[in-house]
Amino acid sequence: MPKDAFNREIDYLRISVTDRCNLRCVYCMPLEGLRFLPNAEFLTPAEIETVVRAAVAIGFRKFRLTGGEPTLRLDLLEIIERLAAIEGVGELALTTNALLLDKLAIPLRTAGLSRVNVHLDSLNPATVERQMRWGSFARAWQGIAAAEAAGLTPIKLNSVVTAGYNEADVIDLARLTVEREWHVRFIELMPLGGGECATVSIKRYVSNIETRGRIEAALGPLAELESNNPSDEARNFKLAGARGVIGFISPVSEPYCGTCNRMRLTADGKFHLCLLNDDEMDVRKALRTNGGIEAVKRILARAVENKPTGHHLLEGRSTRERSMYQIGG
Numbered sequence: 001m002p003k004d005a006f007n008r009e010i011d012y013l014r015i016s017v018t019d020r021c022n023l024r025c026v027y028c029m030p031l032e033g034l035r036f037l038p039n040a041e042f043l044t045p046a047e048i049e050t051v052v053r054a055a056v057a058i059g060f061r062k063f064r065l066t067g068g069e070p071t072l073r074l075d076l077l078e079i080i081e082r083l084a085a086i087e088g089v090g091e092l093a094l095t096t097n098a099l100l101l102d103k104l105a106i107p108l109r110t111a112g113l114s115r116v117n118v119h120l121d122s123l124n125p126a127t128v129e130r131q132m133r134w135g136s137f138a139r140a141w142q143g144i145a146a147a148e149a150a151g152l153t154p155i156k157l158n159s160v161v162t163a164g165y166n167e168a169d170v171i172d173l174a175r176l177t178v179e180r181e182w183h184v185r186f187i188e189l190m191p192l193g194g195g196e197c198a199t200v201s202i203k204r205y206v207s208n209i210e211t212r213g214r215i216e217a218a219l220g221p222l223a224e225l226e227s228n229n230p231s232d233e234a235r236n237f238k239l240a241g242a243r244g245v246i247g248f249i250s251p252v253s254e255p256y257c258g259t260c261n262r263m264r265l266t267a268d269g270k271f272h273l274c275l276l277n278d279d280e281m282d283v284r285k286a287l288r289t290n291g292g293i294e295a296v297k298r299i300l301a302r303a304v305e306n307k308p309t310g311h312h313l314l315e316g317r318s319t320r321e322r323s324m325y326q327i328g329g
């Protein structure tokens, strides 16, 4: 398994397949002024396959497709089929807003996807409309049901807690775990990209200390679960008698850089070395000049060696060049 300069084992590659999205969450994408990559800049399914073959060859085992909204990519099923067929790909998951899962869940499962993480900020349709702006709660909920029926489990729901929008809705989300074997996880806002959404992320930040307090006040004490995965970015808990798990992902109030095991690949073929830094290494040029798998292995190994640690979230700073939808959350 590749180790970085801080002795962290890096075996998890998060692959963004597009920067387009069918939502405009208030902290992620502005309503105006967006510029998307031309299609020719996206890595093709064959190029993504080469990167994953190289990653497996140097010890990567976990893979996740993300975006933007990955289900908007018309060749998503081909990408999944290609990656699922690679020996050594241990887990292949997808992060999605579920809006298109109603029709896609079964084909995704058939193509070889293991499971999905679904981003849904609230169970209240009015909050979803205000905070996520496009799409609807009903469509997302239908998509989640389809994913569960298709066996893309365990379902993990991610909610980004945003002051003035959904901070009170965390209670209903947490309550889902009483009856369901789902993981419901609360994510702290991070400023990315330096634009209007970064400002929203700073102004509307809610710490998970506060979110946990709100949940415990309404639903009772949370018991912490022992982790069997040291790289899990969430600290996990259970309500008494609950079937599911409540997780807190707290990059600001409780940073977890020390156990980070991730490398990221952007849709336009750059290894993005750390979510909260701008450092990148281009791999697309090597792919498009017949560099082949050996060249990709060398670039990825160098990317791992150069992975930084630490961030400046507490000072309200992170990336300036790219926002979350351009990196792949």
Ligand code: SAM
Residues within 6 Å of the ligand: 021, 025, 027, 028, 066, 067, 068, 069, 070, 095, 096, 097, 117, 118, 119, 158, 160, 187, 188, 189, 190, 191, 192, 201, 324, 325, 328, 329
């Ligand atoms: N479209 C997919 C989705 O909705 O999950 C995948 C991409 S989206 C960028 C991945 C995750 O990043 C979502 O859970 C989203 O809420 C989260 N996210 C976006 N901007 C964020 C921010 N500023 N701080 C924390 N999480 C953010």
